[in-house]
Amino acid sequence: MEGVMNSAIIISILATGIRLATPYLLAALGEMFTQRSGVYNLGVEGIMMMGAFAGFFATLHSGSPLMGIVASLLIGALMGLLMALVSVTFKAEQGISGIGLYMLGWGLSGLLYRLYVGGITSIDGLKTIKIPLLSDIPFLGPIIFDQNVLVYTALVLVPLSGFILFKTSWGLNVRAVGNKPEAADTLGVSVERIRYQCLILGGMLAGLAGAFLTIGQANMYADNITAGRGFIAIALVYFGRWSPWGILLGSLLFSMADSFQSMVQVLGINFPYELAVILPYVVTIIALAISFGRVWAPAALGKPFQRGTRG
């Protein structure tokens, strides 16, 4: 096996791993914000499908993937707003609302595609951008600095999310609202507003994650294009313990394992493919099982906030 794993192959595995990690990273960072504010949005998959469609559709008609990105952010924000309306304002059970949103996103994206596009069509999506100087770094250069703009965005969002969450006033409010909304409420922090903002932000990032699939990878659209990636992103939020760096770690671990197993299959290394395709899941579960330390789930996660009726 050492023989076939030369450095070009290893670079290919790692570069692919980073590319594969991008949709998980985008969606999971968004979901991290919504969960940090106390709402779990199981509709990420549905939002991603809508984002995938919107990104594809706008790119198809404008010829510019940039318009695709804008469209996916808008539709993601709208879907997040809808989730907020249902789960925050109307206080519907979050799990059910999320699944509803997923179904809606799935059905609606398929319907819109059928109505406005029809058969399989392909687009010119995002091109990779070599970052000058950095892409010349041996080994690391071609792995990290020869990707498309959404990959860079996702990577930059990791430290940025950490900064927003832990250093800004808004981040402080988010953490408070997700852990003890009644405390935030008594101090004049609007629980509803923060949750709306987080759901919209999470929706935008999920939309972007979806757009990455159509305009950053497949350059086409098909029904059920997300194929469960939104649900994996949600799992990665738990894996990452609601921290951006943890989510980065989880996304990379999962995607690197995925990239590795593809290469193992392609190189014809004698390994049952059934086991190969589940390798990413197995690695992630094992990592989760052996990692230690206290789990800090946001204490108010899943609980609609309502001011007490009797003190």
Place this chain on the structure above:
Amino acid sequence: MVEKIQNLEMSGITKRFPGVLSNNNVNIHIVAGEVLAILGENGAGKTTLMNILYGLYQPEAGTISVNGKSVRINSPSEAIQLGIGMVHQHFMLVPTLTVCENVILGLSKTFLVDLKTATKRIKEIMDRYGLAINPEAYVWQLSVGEQQRVEIVKALYRGANLLILDEPTAVLTPQEAKELILLLKNMSAQGNSIILISHKLHEVMAVSDRVTVLRDGEVCADVNTQDTSQEALAKLMVGRDMAPCKRDGKFSPGKPVLELQDVFAKGDMGTNALAGVSLSIREGEILGIAGVSGNGQKELAEVIAGLRKVSKGKLVLNGKESTKMSPAKIIEQGLGYIPEDRLHVGTIPSFSIWENLILKDHNKPPFAKRSLLQNRVIMSHGLSLVEKYGIKTPNLETPTGRLSGGNIQRVILAREITRSPVALVAAYPTRGVDIGATEYLHSKLLEARSNGIGVLLISEDLEELTSICDRIAVLYEGQIMKVMPVEETDERILGLLMAGIVEEASI
């Protein structure tokens, strides 16, 4: 800028909740530098009144005026702007944030959080009132007393000069309570006004300048503290003469009915919640377990009831080893159990009273014959218990969850005592129960004692423990600090032991 509250008045306040008139034409007033105690039983409307003052509820009628000007307080933030701060009974702190972050939460309007300036201001406030907490510590790392101080700092940081404290000592050890009282006196001496909500008479006597007594949502007295007494206040609060229960001097315990030998058990977090507990409860005695809750009380009760696994050690119930018995077997072996969570563990809230009364015996005669429930027997049994234990309910079909705390406790007590157990474990039976019901529960526990039942009473209320227990054991961090006959204890010794200080307590 906040104008200092020189005097504040609430007049004619009326607040209704579905089916309850919580406040009826209530008037209170307070001036700068004064400590006003609002005294009343649970459900008297104290907390509702204070939530109105803090802007959490809107009254149907009545006005609030500050320094002679009428004000409307629509939200907590408006209350804060007026200089009113509130320390809730259940702390409004975010455990995963630091002290400093908790204090500035909601105030920080800049893009970035400026923790440095905030920390400096917090230190200034703490110096002024002699408070000491590390602003960088996470709230979950702090003791309950420290968390309470964070709440006070939080209010002061916002410029509060009228502070409302809702049952502030309910969660504190006696020492912490004493420190709090000193702090409150210090604060009022510096010109702040304090409203203290309480139903603890001695504390009201110790700290307040004036007492307003609420009963059934109405003010029934407004007196200067120095002109009144504990007995007089108790009578005002309950509306009749009180005869506090005391155990009689006779104490002739029999053979041990429940023994714990070097018991270890894990808590929910996986750490040792019980670390080598040895106890022996004998026929006809009440053994009290004192301690701040969270030191293994819950686990102790659960281990005895068979609801939690013993990791090491041995339990003997009524002469048989019960370490590995199932809960059902333990019940059969003669254990009665009044759990801490009376609503969800002690009863099934959606079940009717008659169902809850036979919960442990529904499959045995006379309540069941060949797996069929015997309704006539069950109903007459239920009716007799409702009458005997004074359970206030429209009928036997009422879901138990609809009853008040005191009445639910009566249902459990009725069920457990009529089963004539050999040993009875009661965890915080009077927590959140009003004085009248407390008195009744105490008399029933004493009655059980004179019937030869061995009672284990877990409580945080030292007055309760010293008035009805024969012996008191102090539980601290999963270990028994000491077991003493009640005659050899006082609040000071118990308080020190509850804080884990053994040396000073033995002097």
Place this chain on the structure above:
Amino acid sequence: MKRVLALILAALTLLAFTGCGTNTNKSAETTPATKVEKVRIALVLPATVDDLAWGQSMVEGLKVVQKTMGADKVEIATSEKLGSAVDAGAAIRQYATQGYDIILAHGSQYQSVLMDIAKDFPKTTFAYGSGFATAPNIFAYDPQAQDGGYLLGILAAMTTKSGIVGIIGPVESGDAVKYNYGVQQGVAKGKADVKSRIAYTGSFNDIVGAGNLAKTQMSAGADILTGSSQQAVGAMRAVAETKGNYWLSTDMDQSSIAPDHVLAAQVYRWEKVVTKIIDLRKQGTLGGQHLILSLADGTIELKYNDKLADKIPAEAKAAVEQAKADIISGKLKVELPKK
């Protein structure tokens, strides 16, 4: 308010699903009531009608049938996205109840539900594939995917410059296994030192995953790729982004969206199969036959992309044509995977 919102949401979702779920050919339904003998055909698909693969190839076939026989003679109804056999079962039963004459359950996974349902509708003709088990009113159709695969394999082996042919597999089952096995044999026959490499995504419809797997294949040296199932278009699109790499289609001609990269295609001519089923039914045979799609009867065709004719060496084309003739004449028999 909450309830109203929930209802609106539910309605929207339902609309979204049914909107693209069922599609009855209205033009056929609204024909005047003159008693024309009409064949009513219902099609149940695991994926979509426009997947540019298995599903769409059948849809196109039905369109041809309708065109040849006349729109007033054939009515077609389609239900798509019925990947779960249970959901598909409900749709199939409904079509049977509505009196459709022929119900095509276009997937091997529908075999067992069909066996169950067909008993209750003895006068209806059912068909499914790929498969071979039949019943008195069930046809099983069965493309000899390995034959076309074999030809494409020879073509790939003799055209590749890198010496590596990459196969993108969905899941190791059904039609895909037969096709892949045929390609592998063809590659081995075409040129001894050319390697074929198979990798699976573990899914039928993950176009993104298939695209990524194709990229990995290419980075490891493959310059001619192929693969079956509806996810294959994702792999083909990834190939189309590169220069000098080519794709071989199966099920239908996919060159429409990658005209510069699809060299050739194995095409299923479903119209011939469906016409045969219609004819058999007219003669009173409601089922019970195992219908094989093969190069011999023209139900499988090999189609070259004229645009890329110059990319295929002449000897490669000759070798493919020779092999095709041998298969048709029965001289050559492409092996099926064991088991």
